[in-house]
Amino acid sequence: MSEARSGFVPEWAKGIVWYQIFPERFWRGLEHNDPTLHDQRNAWPHNLDAPYQTHPWNSDWYARQPYEQGNGMNLSDTLQRRRYGGDLQGVLDRLDYLQDLGVEAIYFNPLFEAPSSHKYDGATYHHIDPNFGPDPDGDRALIATETPHDPKTWVWTSADKLFLRLIEELHARGMRLIIDGVFNHMGLNSWVYNDLVEKQRDSAFSDWMKVKKWADETEDGSTQIKTWWGFKELPEIMQNRAGITAGPRQYIFDITRRWMDPLGNGDLSKGVDGWRLDVAFCVKHPFWKKWRKHVRSINPEAYLLAEVIDAPEKQVPYLKGDEFDAVMNYNFAFALSEYFIKDGNDALPSELDTKLRVLREAYPHEVTHVMHNLLGSHDTDRVASRIVNSNLFTMRNWSEYYERAKKVNPDYKTGRPNDTARLIQKLMVVFQMTYIGSPGIYYGDEAGMWGPNDPCNRKPMVWPELKYDVEAVFPNEPGRAAESYGFDHNLHNLHKRLIALRKAYPELAKGEYRTFVTDDAYQVFGFERYLGGEITLVMFNTGPKMYESRHAGYGNAELLFSLNARMLEGGICSMHPGSAVILKKRG
Structure with missing residues (x-):
């Protein structure tokens, strides 16, 4: 930390x-x-x-x-x-x-x-x-x-x-x-850049940008100013x-x-x-x-x-x-x-x-x-x-x-x-x-x-x-x-719908976080968001097999959201491959 x-x-x-x-x-x-x-x-x-x-x-x-x-x-x-x-x-x-x-x-x-x-x-x-x-x-x-x-x-x-x-x-x-x-650089139309190019060393802004070569120091008479990552359109502010x-x-x-x-x-x-x-x-x-x-x-x-x-x-x-x-x-x-x-x-x-x-x-x-x-x-x-x-x-x-x-x-x-x-x-x-x-x-x-x-x-x-x-x-x-x-x-x-859930259940917006399950064999990931006594579980099945969630404390859970998943009797959540579920812990 x-x-x-x-x-x-x-x-x-x-x-x-x-x-x-x-x-x-x-x-x-x-x-x-x-x-x-x-x-x-x-x-x-x-x-x-x-x-x-x-x-x-x-x-x-x-x-x-x-x-x-x-x-x-x-x-x-x-x-x-x-x-x-x-x-x-x-x-x-x-x-x-x-x-x-x-x-x-x-x-x-x-x-x-x-x-x-x-x-x-x-x-x-x-x-x-x-x-x-x-x-x-x-x-x-x-x-x-x-x-x-x-x-x-x-x-x-x-x-x-x-x-x-x-x-x-x-x-x-x-x-x-x-x-x-955007305070690191400006553009070629900036009043700073234009004044520098026009007035050269006499510009009141000669210390606002990094001039590498003045016009009288280059063969083509151009003023060379340091630019961001070499993009000529982005002359950098002096540091x-x-x-x-x-x-x-x-x-x-x-x-x-x-x-x-x-x-x-x-x-x-x-x-x-x-x-x-x-x-x-x-x-x-x-x-x-x-x-x-x-x-x-x-x-x-x-x-x-x-x-x-x-x-x-x-x-x-x-x-x-x-x-x-x-x-x-x-x-x-x-x-x-x-x-x-x-x-x-x-x-x-x-x-x-x-x-x-x-x-x-x-x-x-x-x-x-x-x-x-x-x-x-x-x-x-x-x-x-x-x-x-x-x-x-x-x-x-x-x-x-x-x-x-x-x-x-x-x-x-x-x-x-x-x-x-x-x-x-x-x-x-x-x-x-x-x-x-x-x-x-x-x-x-x-x-x-x-x-x-x-x-x-x-x-x-x-x-x-x-x-x-x-x-x-x-x-x-x-x-x-x-x-x-x-x-x-x-x-x-x-x-x-998901934004509405964040507003309806404050633990999803402002609550704390803890990992609930990481099942590498089934490729299932889940976490809880909690605030005070309110707890909501979010789970994902990204694996190729069906997954049935039987987790203690969620027998009376309320199904808030499902994507390719459904609740079975006894609080079991059946999750198809490529699914997500949001469960509100009750009782």
């Missing part, structure tokens, strides 16, 4: 159900604010010459639309160049859907102004992207009047105001939200031994206060409830310690979630109470993939138990309750497609997996998952929704979306009332027959 201060995680975040929204692909609420071709300036694939239009929301993902024919680009770059027009009004329009599903909090991928679809190449941190709001041209005119590093000159654009309205609406529904903070340097640090502190206390009067109901920090491992610890103090001075109950994809022992320094409350729990996804999907590191029940115990014991106990237990994200293939392609990679081998899970891998199957894959996905969802911690749903997973890693994990959201074109183009399987594509009501209802 890691030594850390106690009582540092926000109570509201324990066991909460998260939903991750990739704004450009969630829903197009307005049409007149769609990104133009010029708005893509300095974003990959840097093609401002080929024809362009807002892409049809319900079109076949891999099929080139007429405007894309003959653009001279490969398919991957063609997909990256598309814009579908998702915006903040689209999120507002779909809040009833999220509330009906049972979602309790939203994690937004970056919302700040940037030319890419993913927005990790920020032009600024203190404005919502104008194309997410109702008046892009008017907003850009307002922004042009500012001195960008001086908060006294900052204005509130129509996009900013719409975001504040969204915050107010979410809070009115009893829902929380956090936003993505020293204390982390981010004074100038950008103050800017980050200023925008933090802006979004957490937008009225400047301490009314926290008007601001965001926390932050998710991109590539947190790339920023030195001293900065995060100072920033956490700043955040908590504004809102003592703010939730801070870090992206640190690494072994638990390397995550521990971030989770001692002076930096973050939790990390995106990819190690949870790794363990479940190895057990349910058998993705190269096949795990027996006892091995799954060991892997999860190692995670629980690595962190302070209260951290376990707020860990963001995900199955997929914008940086993974869709969980349904991961199941189909389990022979190609081991998710835990992250660097190799990240590349092999993309469409450009010719062996990757991009088509619709079969019934067997869907069953495995359902079992994983049952586990995710009943295990200790805070489950995180990546938009569309609950609706059955599939696809490889970036960019194919970022298709436009499927909605139940829309009719989608059949998927008839399969770049890696040219002979495959066309397949229907659309909203999966069965999988959606499973998520909705």
Whole structure:
């Protein structure tokens, strides 16, 4: 167990159900604010010459639309160049859907102004992207009047105001939200980068980014600035031994206060409830310690979630109470993939138990309750497609997996998952929704979306009332027959039912955990969640044989949920291969 201060995680975040929204692909609420071709300036694939239009929301993902024919680009770059027009009004329009599903909090991928679809190449941190709001041209005119590093000159654009309205609406529904903070790097449209390139050594921001060579030191007259992992679109913020340097640090502190206390009067109901920090491992610890103090001075109950994809022992320094409350729990996804999907590191029940115990014991106990237990994200293939392609990679081998899970891998199957894959996905969802911690749903997973890693994990959201074109183009399987594509009501209802159970039986959301059974011979795994005197048992049969559960204390159990299982006389639970059951202990 890691030594850390106690009582540092926000109570509201324990066991909460998260939903991750990739704004450009969630829903197009307005049409007149769609990104133009010029708005893509300095974003990959840097093609401002080929024809362009807002892409049809319900079109076949891999099929080139007429405007894309003959653009001279490969398919991957063609997909990256598309814009579908998702915006903040689209999120507002779909809040009833999220509330009906049972979602309790939203994690937004970056919302700040940037030319890419993913927005990790920020032009600024203190404005919502104008194309997410109702008046892009008017907003850009307002922004042009500012001195960008001086908060006294900052204005509130129509996009900013719409975001504040969204915050107010979410809070009115009893829902929380956090936003993505990308403090390690900015983009080529950032005012810092542009001032550096224009004014060179005379720039007031010469110590905001690491300049490797000034223009007069290169043969082609270009300014060479250190970038994240060599991506030229992502120039890095300057750091020293204390982390981010004074100038950008103050800017980050200023925008933090802006979004957490937008009225400047301490009314926290008007601001965001926390932050998710991109590539947190790339920023030195001293900065995060100072920033956490700043955040908590504004809102003592703010939730801070870090992206640190690494072994638990390397995550521990971030989770001692002076930096973050939790990390995106990819190690949870790794363990479940190895057990349910058998993705190269096949795990027996006892091995799954060991892997999860190692995670629980690595962190302070209260951290376990707020860990963001995900199955997929914008940086993974869709969980349904991961199941189909389990022979190609081991998710835990992250660097190799990240590349092999993309469409450009010719062996990757991009088509619709079969019934067997869907069953495995359902079992994983049952586990995710009943295990200790805070489950995180990546938009569309609950609706059955599939696809490889970036960019194919970022298709436009499927909605139940829309009719989608059949998927008839399969770049890696040219002979495959066309397949229907659309909203999966069965999988959606499973998520909705399980979230409702979490709310009806508090031990499933906020209770403690103990392993109940690990039967390697039958491949059966079970655990109990308990709170006070309330106990609920969750069991899985992933083996090839029938399993009859005869466990002491469950003779009068109430069946809360079953998937391919049924109760027999005498409290015996009959579990088919590929089954799950949730039992409430009675008497």
